[in-house]
Amino acid sequence: MAARCGWRSVYFLPLCYRAGAAPLRRRWELPNHGVSSQNRGNRHISSPPSPAFAGATYTELRELCAREPDTFWGSVASHRLTWSSSFQQVSDCDLNTGKIRWFLGGKLNVSVNCLDVHVAKDPEKVALIWEKDEPGTEERVTYRELLEMTCRLANTLKHHGVGRGDRVAIYMPVSPIAVAAMLACTRIGAVHTVVFAGFSSEALAGRIQDAQCKAVVTCNQGVRGGRLINLKATVDAAVKSCPSVQSVLVAQRTNHSTPMGKLDTPLEEAMSKESAECAPEPMDSEDMLFMLYTSGSTGKPKGIVHTQAGYLLYASLTHQYVFDYSPGDVFGCVADIGWITGHSYVVYGPLSNGATTVLFESTPVYPDPGRYWETVERLKINQFYGAPTAIRLLLKYDENWVKKYDRSSLKTLGSVGEPINNEAWEWFYNVVGDRRCPLVDTWWQTETGGVCIAPHPAEEGAEIRPAMAMRPFFGIQLALMDEKGKTITGNDVSGALCISKPWPGMARTIFGDHQRFVEAYFKPYPGHYFTGDGAYRSKDGYYQITGRMDDVINISGHRLGTAEIEDALDEHPDVPETAVVGVSHDIKGEVAFAFVVLKENVSEQQGKVIEELKKLVATKIAKYAVPDHFLVVKRLPKTRSGKIMRRILRKVAMEQTDSLGDVSTLDDPSVVMEIIEEHQRYKSRLAKA
Numbered sequence: 001m002a003a004r005c006g007w008r009s010v011y012f013l014p015l016c017y018r019a020g021a022a023p024l025r026r027r028w029e030l031p032n033h034g035v036s037s038q039n040r041g042n043r044h045i046s047s048p049p050s051p052a053f054a055g056a057t058y059t060e061l062r063e064l065c066a067r068e069p070d071t072f073w074g075s076v077a078s079h080r081l082t083w084s085s086s087f088q089q090v091s092d093c094d095l096n097t098g099k100i101r102w103f104l105g106g107k108l109n110v111s112v113n114c115l116d117v118h119v120a121k122d123p124e125k126v127a128l129i130w131e132k133d134e135p136g137t138e139e140r141v142t143y144r145e146l147l148e149m150t151c152r153l154a155n156t157l158k159h160h161g162v163g164r165g166d167r168v169a170i171y172m173p174v175s176p177i178a179v180a181a182m183l184a185c186t187r188i189g190a191v192h193t194v195v196f197a198g199f200s201s202e203a204l205a206g207r208i209q210d211a212q213c214k215a216v217v218t219c220n221q222g223v224r225g226g227r228l229i230n231l232k233a234t235v236d237a238a239v240k241s242c243p244s245v246q247s248v249l250v251a252q253r254t255n256h257s258t259p260m261g262k263l264d265t266p267l268e269e270a271m272s273k274e275s276a277e278c279a280p281e282p283m284d285s286e287d288m289l290f291m292l293y294t295s296g297s298t299g300k301p302k303g304i305v306h307t308q309a310g311y312l313l314y315a316s317l318t319h320q321y322v323f324d325y326s327p328g329d330v331f332g333c334v335a336d337i338g339w340i341t342g343h344s345y346v347v348y349g350p351l352s353n354g355a356t357t358v359l360f361e362s363t364p365v366y367p368d369p370g371r372y373w374e375t376v377e378r379l380k381i382n383q384f385y386g387a388p389t390a391i392r393l394l395l396k397y398d399e400n401w402v403k404k405y406d407r408s409s410l411k412t413l414g415s416v417g418e419p420i421n422n423e424a425w426e427w428f429y430n431v432v433g434d435r436r437c438p439l440v441d442t443w444w445q446t447e448t449g450g451v452c453i454a455p456h457p458a459e460e461g462a463e464i465r466p467a468m469a470m471r472p473f474f475g476i477q478l479a480l481m482d483e484k485g486k487t488i489t490g491n492d493v494s495g496a497l498c499i500s501k502p503w504p505g506m507a508r509t510i511f512g513d514h515q516r517f518v519e520a521y522f523k524p525y526p527g528h529y530f531t532g533d534g535a536y537r538s539k540d541g542y543y544q545i546t547g548r549m550d551d552v553i554n555i556s557g558h559r560l561g562t563a564e565i566e567d568a569l570d571e572h573p574d575v576p577e578t579a580v581v582g583v584s585h586d587i588k589g590e591v592a593f594a595f596v597v598l599k600e601n602v603s604e605q606q607g608k609v610i611e612e613l614k615k616l617v618a619t620k621i622a623k624y625a626v627p628d629h630f631l632v633v634k635r636l637p638k639t640r641s642g643k644i645m646r647r648i649l650r651k652v653a654m655e656q657t658d659s660l661g662d663v664s665t666l667d668d669p670s671v672v673m674e675i676i677e678e679h680q681r682y683k684s685r686l687a688k689a
């Protein structure tokens with residue numbers, strides 16, 4: 001099919017990616033920098049990222065990538081991606097102004113790279129295994145079938161007036177048709193924004209409005225843990241306030257019939273009338289591929305923009321090397337497509353590599369706590385990638401829930417989204433992996449596009465240690481910064497985690513607000529990308545993430561700004577002021593703790609108001625965002641300039657009042673004691689309940 005569309009791999013063409021540059025040497029040679037080859041990691045890469053690097057070791061490639069990023073990325077992009085026109089320049093970036101552009105002048109289509117190229121080689125290879133909610137009811141979709149589904153869906157979108165550059169919201173749980181919807185957008189050059197199907201109608205509406213989506217793709221109901229979720233009803237409520245939406249395409253996940261309004265079209269029926277072929281739109285490397293909303297420390301969620309070539313290349317490369325993926329493996333990432341992990345490691349990374357990828361619809365405890373491992377046995381999963389929150393939940397059950405299933409197919413275990421504590425690491429590694437599978441704790445973000453810090457690829461003999469994200473991936477130049485904005489040198493040090501060189505997978509902007517992009521990520525440490533996280537560099541130079549430095553919290557691996565929760569709470573007419581902080585939780589990692597000031601005349605109805613506040617957060621954001629704790633206080637600790645000192649509230653909520661720090665800048669320091677006492681009363685009420 002690739003040949004028919006006239007698409008070809010520029011790997012077979014003369015390499016001319018750097019205007020005016022000397023042609024790439026056919027075999028890459030490592031200049032000797034006085035480091036003897038015995039001292040270098042001597043593990044030769046069996047499957048190098050580009051044939052130009054055959055025979056290189058990981059260390060040599062790391063060095064090359066740091067020294068000559070354009071040589072590395074240019075060669076890798078030419079080899080791994082299929083282009084319709086080759087690029088002329090590898091990069092044009094300036095981290096001071098937030099200008100990030102890769103593979104300039106090149107044209108390609110992401111769906112061609114994820115589908116057509118594999119269909120041309122092996123059409124009957126399984127692309128997706130849809131692990132549906134009920135165990136044992138999985139469905140397999142081949143690359144040929146997925147391409148056909150994608151083309152029919154792409155034609156349906158076109159029929160509804162969706163074209164190049166238009167935004168499409170996808171509000172559905174992971175399923176083949178959801179993956180086809182993402183790829184259909186890429187086929188015709190539309191931009192998808194997948195909204196996690198746990199978000200409320202108001203949260204969905206906010207995202208649709210910000211992105212000005214022309215169409216929404218959804219399904220009648222979702223099925224999870226044996227429960228049905230009426231997704232279409234949520235979409236109906238959302239689109240009422242979204243005049244940009246011209247059509248809603250509704251897939252049928254269950255037999256339940258949903259009333260169809262004037263915007264609605266039954267998706268499968270419409271697809272059956274469309275052609276199974278759709279010519280791919282040649283997209284510029286830097287055209288928008290998708291946007292994904294994520295939380296920051298202030299304001300509404302921001303639409304993080306990723307573009308075509310750089311994102312795809314980075315997702316593909318990290319998928320192969322971080323997880324040691326080999327052709328033929330079954331890759332099992334249990335994330336939802338509503339998050340970046342689902343984008344990069346359920347969809348784009350695995351499919352660009354021609355892998356078989358698992359779409360996990362259920363929960364770790366449905367129908368019982370053995371679900372993950374029963375799935376591993378049945379589907380013969382080789383790489384299992386999940387979140388620490390699920391591991392912390394599962395380790396509370398008997399080990400037999402793991403042991404009774406055959407896990408011999410497993411080669412690599414992966415963890416993502418939040419710090420993995422020692423207990424969870426040990427259990428995952430020892431019990432699930434039988435001490436035989438490397439456990440890769442992967443650090444990255446929506447903004448980074450793919451994994452940036454992970455134990456793999458590792459030099460031979462390198463240990464993998466608990467709770468250590470370890471080393472930067474190819475091309476990732478890490479820096480730790482001190483409070484004055486200076487780079488901290490040496491080892492055994494902590495600081496603000498920054499990345500000082502651009503890489504192809506990084507986000508390009510915030511949709512409609514480039515200024516906010518620059519301010520959030522490039523202003524704090526000029527010339528560097530600031531991650532928002534803190535990190536420790538160990539004595540031997542490995543990295544460990546210490547957590548967010550801003551007002552973003554991480555509930556069960558889901559990122560949320562405390563400001564968003566505060567905004568929802570503040571809408572209550574009886575609540576003049578609130579402050580939300582994150583506190584540790586055994587299983588969820590973190591939960592929200594809300595300090596609430598009530599109007600005087602309502603203080604007797606606290607219970608009622610708190611119930612109303614919980615509802616507000618669930619309807620404005622999502623159920624998972626509802627704070628676990630509410631503490632009514634008379635006033636909040638503020639500086640003389642009126643800024644709430646959340647640092648103090650966090651200490652009170654975490655019961656660390658012996659290390660409150662400096663409270664002298666408070667307008668009235670006596671407020672601290674007042675809040676501590678209120679918190680103690682709250683604790684004793686909880687203990688009695």
Ligand code: WTA
Nearest residue numbers: 416417418419441442443444445446545559
């Ligand atoms: C946190 C998820 C510790 C971190 C892919 C980051 C982690 C935020 C890890 C991004 C890890 C992610 N160890 N913390 N291995 N991975 N985080 O955008 O605070 O949903 O900034 O992307 O999750 O969350 P996001």
